[in-house]
Amino acid sequence: MGIAKNFFKKVKINMSELSTLLLEWFDLNKRGLPFRKNNKPYDVWVSEIMLQQTKVDTVIPYYNAWMKKFPNIESVSEASEESILKSWEGLGYYSRSRNFHKAAKIIKKNFNSKIPESWDDFRLLPGVGDYTAGAVLSIAFNKSYVAVDGNVKRVMARLTSRKKLSQYNLRFIKSKLLKYMDKNRTGDFNQAMMELGACVCSLRNPKCEQCPINKICNAYISGKPTEYPAKVVKKTIPSHIFVGGLIRVRNKILIQKREEKMLNGLWEIPMKKINNQKNLTKDFKNFIFNEYGITVKINKVFSAIKHSYSHFNMKLIVIDCEKTTSIAKKKNMYSWIEKNQINNYAFHKVNHKVFSLFKKKTWNV
DNA sequence: CACGCGTGGCA
DNA sequence: TTGCCAAGCGT
Numbered sequence: 001m002g003i004a005k006n007f008f009k010k011v012k013i014n015m016s017e018l019s020t021l022l023l024e025w026f027d028l029n030k031r032g033l034p035f036r037k038n039n040k041p042y043d044v045w046v047s048e049i050m051l052q053q054t055k056v057d058t059v060i061p062y063y064n065a066w067m068k069k070f071p072n073i074e075s076v077s078e079a080s081e082e083s084i085l086k087s088w089e090g091l092g093y094y095s096r097s098r099n100f101h102k103a104a105k106i107i108k109k110n111f112n113s114k115i116p117e118s119w120d121d122f123r124l125l126p127g128v129g130d131y132t133a134g135a136v137l138s139i140a141f142n143k144s145y146v147a148v149d150g151n152v153k154r155v156m157a158r159l160t161s162r163k164k165l166s167q168y169n170l171r172f173i174k175s176k177l178l179k180y181m182d183k184n185r186t187g188d189f190n191q192a193m194m195e196l197g198a199c200v201c202s203l204r205n206p207k208c209e210q211c212p213i214n215k216i217c218n219a220y221i222s223g224k225p226t227e228y229p230a231k232v233v234k235k236t237i238p239s240h241i242f243v244g245g246l247i248r249v250r251n252k253i254l255i256q257k258r259e260e261k262m263l264n265g266l267w268e269i270p271m272k273k274i275n276n277q278k279n280l281t282k283d284f285k286n287f288i289f290n291e292y293g294i295t296v297k298i299n300k301v302f303s304a305i306k307h308s309y310s311h312f313n314m315k316l317i318v319i320d321c322e323k324t325t326s327i328a329k330k331k332n333m334y335s336w337i338e339k340n341q342i343n344n345y346a347f348h349k350v351n352h353k354v355f356s357l358f359k360k361k362t363w364n365v
Numbered sequence: 366c367a368c369g370c371g372t373g374g375c376a
Numbered sequence: 377t378t379g380c381c382a383a384g385c386g387t
Contacts, residue, residue: 051382051384053371057373091372092371132385135383203380262370307372308373309372
């Protein structure tokens, strides 16, 4: 008496048509992305960095502004850290911009400001991983490298009916892609795989009936495409309470520059994680005195602003207060600025929520 | 190698 | 409302 096997039988797929079918679809259905007009190496690279874990629609305005301000490698290599961060403000994953800044300096110094075409040189630059190297080298130079992002992993997991994206399966997937990609159009092939994943072979509701390669797809034949790849269990995200202050003196407020790994180099109002709200104002006053040597008079305590980061949720209680006395003490890098100077600094997101809250309420700085 | 790293959209 | 995830990389 065997166990009933109603698992579908994996079909031996002939992938020799993959490139032809895919590119035929891509030529008719590709979106006209602004960063794919001329496929110049620098343009492609900038877009690939911005597109990491970020949606196309979010990237477009940042990309256009960046290209206007930093049209080439040399302009990036000569830019200040401040102006780089200001152009990246709000886009997230700020180390991308810091790594690109470092890479531009290396390219100016070692490669005469010309983006290297060899895998070994390009892949070693800070912020360039296997995906970005493959994408840039294939799209800008038509080199035969695969670019395997989250979309491509999902498409290939379905084509080959692999539930687990183990290192072994990923190597298998890459070898198949490399074998069957159109070597005359490697950049288009890679982008077509990604576009298919984003627009047709989507995570939740794949449009299998419209898919140009459904006849060579194991997951489609199985009738349960969303079972590939299997979902991975994620860690639950903790929540933390913070207290922060809009500390005023006359028409100015106090801001500080972050020196931690997270949001490094970005500006913020003084804020601190607290364990509970029992001694909220007392904790806040102590924090401000210990950190800046400032005593404050509290005007108003606002209800919490919520903000979600990738790995924790923040409830930020903001206190409106005025500086009463101060002693000379500088632990952090900080600055007193007027309201109209806010646009001169790169703030991280939650500060803009604070500013807009105060604008609505009692903003008379 | 599993985790830290931002933000916005969408179900 | 809350949770999930997106053209990944560094450690």
